[in-house]
Amino acid sequence: MxxxxxxxxxxxxxxxxxxxxxxxxxxxxxxxxxxxxxxxxxxxxxxxxxxxxxxxxxxxxxxxxxxxxxxxxxxxxxxxxxxxxxxxxxxxxxxxxxxxxxxxxxxxxxxxxxxxxxxxxxxxxxxxxxxxxxxxxxxxxxxxPAGPFLSDVVLLSRPAAKSGGDDNFARGGYRLTRAPGGSYGRGADNVFFYTELHNAPVGQALRVHYHLTTPDGSAADADATLTPQSGRPTSIAGQLPMGPLPDGPFTLFVEVYGGPGNKKLIAGHRAIGEHSAAEYAPAGAAVPR
Incomplete structure (x- = not known):
């Protein structure tokens, strides 16, 4: 009983x-x-x-x-x-x-x-x-679109890792571990991401700008250079530190600039995520070992 x-x-x-x-x-x-x-x-x-x-x-x-x-x-x-x-x-x-x-x-x-x-x-x-x-x-x-464009930006829970594997978790030569729901929880100190550039001018080094912002005006920025591949999309993998960004929603912008002095915006895309330092975020699934 x-x-x-x-x-x-x-x-x-x-x-x-x-x-x-x-x-x-x-x-x-x-x-x-x-x-x-x-x-x-x-x-x-x-x-x-x-x-x-x-x-x-x-x-x-x-x-x-x-x-x-x-x-x-x-x-x-x-x-x-x-x-x-x-x-x-x-x-x-x-x-x-x-x-x-x-x-x-x-x-x-x-x-x-x-x-x-x-x-x-x-x-x-x-x-x-x-x-x-x-x-x-x-x-x-x-x-x-007819001209240069970016695919959707995928938010990752860990850095995109170089990989020659061929499975559902591999894309563009990288192994990707997604951040479910774009959520970053306790212990997260960086936002990791991946996207692909299409129809870009070949043979010209381009400037890629990453911008992370929150509704209260907090922001983080970084720049990188990129040389597009011929005949295939060009992979873009990067990261930005969370730093002092507050809890709540954030928006990540990925922008590609070309032309004279790499000052002309030729492609851009954004992703929206969530930061909650007090909670554990759902861990992303990775390829079985």
Whole structure:
């Protein structure tokens, strides 16, 4: 009887701890290299914070959660361009009072023709019958300017590392570890990022300017030089120190300048992130060792 009461109390605690399941969708658009069919390679980085999932006791000192993630990409007319269902099984825990439960992340790369789409992600907590589902939608526009342009800027939780590997975490000769939701938490002292430059004048050294700013006017800046590659996009990987930037949202601008004295803006893009020095941010998933 005492064990039963303890077990019931444990389930009550787990149900109280679990709020609505959370889903983070980070989307980055890169141009594909197919010259016949113009389009983009869309990277969808999905993160499910397991703090928001309910854990079920499967054996003495063995607790586990389970989530079902559905990804849909809908065309402008409402028809499906992509559909997939993924089951996430976080590692078994021996103690559900652990304050930090590692999130579950995965990345999908999808080739799509240019056009307008809607990305829809749904997470369902498989151990809850009520209030256990959350849906997130994002507009997705795929198009390419005629002149020089930057792809989406991807925020990283660690520096882009040179790599010759060929997997979902490698791009442009780098291995990338994303910062889920663009969040930087306790212990983060730098913002790391990656993007690609297209259609830039070849053979001319360009100036790349990085600018980090917050709503209160705090800012950090840095410059670098870049020589575009011929026939392929040019990778840009960099970092900026957090320094005294306050908690809250920040905006990172990446700008490329050319022309006489490298003073003419020829391409630019931005990314929005969040800094919270008092909390742990979801760790980015990396390629398995």
């Amino acid at each position: 005492r064990y039963l009461l303890t077990l019931l109390a444990t389930f009550a605690t787990l149900a109280a701890q679990a709020g609505p399941p959370q889903l983070l969708l980070d989307v980055a658009r890169f141009r594909n290299l197919n010259k016949v069919e113009k389009g983009a390679e869309v990277e969808i980085y999905v993160t499910v914070p397991t703090q928001s999932l309910q854990y079920r006791q499967r054996a003495p000192k063995a607790f586990q959660s389970s989530a079902l993630v559905t990804l849909d990409i809908l065309k402008a007319d409402g028809t499906s361009a992509y559909h997939e269902v993924i089951t996430l099984k976080p590692p078994v825990l021996t103690d559900t009072t652990i304050a930090i439960k590692n999130p579950q992340s995965f990345l999908k790369r999808i080739l799509l023709p240019d056009g307008k789409y809607t990305l829809r992600g749904t997470v369902k907590d498989q151990y809850r019958s009520a209030g256990g589902e959350t849906t997130v939608e994002k507009p997705l526009v795929l198009e390419a």
